[in-house]
Amino acid sequence: MDRSTESTSDERRPRLALQAVLPADLAGACGIDLADARRIVSLAHRLGELPARAPATVRRAALEAARAAGEIRTLALVERRASAEDPFVKYAFGLEDGALVESVRIPLERPGRYSACVSSQVGCALACAFCATGRMGLTRNLEAWEIVEQVRLIRRDLGATAGGAARIHGVLFQGMGEPLANADRVIQAIRVLSEPSAQAIDMRNITVCTAGLPSGIRRLAAEVPAVRLGLSLGSVRPGSRRKLMPIDGAHPLDEVLAAVGEHARATGHAPMWAYTLLADQNDTDEDAACLAALARGFAAQHGISPRLSLIPYNAIGAPDAPLPSPPGAGDGGAAEKDSGAGVDPFVRSARLDAFRAVLSAAGVGSIVRYSGGGDVGAACGQLARPQAEGQRPGGRRASPRGGATPPAALAGREADPRPRPA
8 A cells, every 4th residue: 555545544534532532542542641641531521622732731742643533523502491490401402414402401409410411312213102302203323422512511501600519410311312222322422421531420320211222221231330220111001002102012011121120130220210191191090000010020020129200291292193092082082183283292190199199009109200491392201303404304213013123212301300399
């Protein structure tokens, strides 16, 4: 190979995304000391850029080697909407290809601490009936740097608006998309987010929530065992769950719970089971009894009780296809009649207290998720964004039938686990 061919090959080599690389990998790629690599990674995350001149703590040759091998790319802040009802803030970020994703800053119980709820895909393939993101279809996976950059930019905004004492304490992979359908990049992002010289977020404060992709659940246990696991249930009755969450056709709940049980035994972490209550769909006493029995059976089999998180339904507007009518509605039921533009497909259940009472009587505890930011579309299940021209408006969707495993997707985003305000 002559020098001109070698030069062309070097130019075509992908450049490192410096805010999504670990220090050891940067050191190996650039041939620099690990100490310098750590400081360069720290600069990338603190400044969002590499300084023109090397600081005293970094050798100039190391900085130039990193600059030659990599770059720092960023997302465009398209919109920032702060809720008038609570301290939730929703962000819309523009990607380099014109796609848009949404993220949420969630206040925690302890003042000054927040979680960043991030997206892992543009849209979602699953088409969960109660999730706004699921109506978008899947456009593409996010790169690891695009995931990390959401957290970095939220952290930067937090410092500018809430003061230096406020900090991002945790990360929730519960925004747009199914994290475990993009497992390679999500796991890389988790490793970077928890790296002390990067975002320095304890892995135990990172939660990945899934609608049920068993292979991905097992990967979490094997590769990032400190990370917490959440599972969106929809319903625990097979026929009902499949109507609400088509992924159940490819991965039935018993198959998913087997993987969740393996994760619990391997990591020692109790899984969080998220259950969105929908009027006349999954909120009866029978539904509650089935959920309680499933939770007790899981605890008996695996030695760890799941944490049940009940989520009041948040309005998402009408779907692009008719949804199941409430039981007994028959042909022309309310859900089909009201499936026009601007009409919500479901109704928030009024049976929350009664549902919890059935669980409690069966010896199963539960919490009610405080799902904030509803006035700005930041609450559980509401994240969705019209895509720019040139983006596919409705990409791949999961099939309820067997065959090739479709990407699963979470039904929206879990919110802050605070008790519901009176």
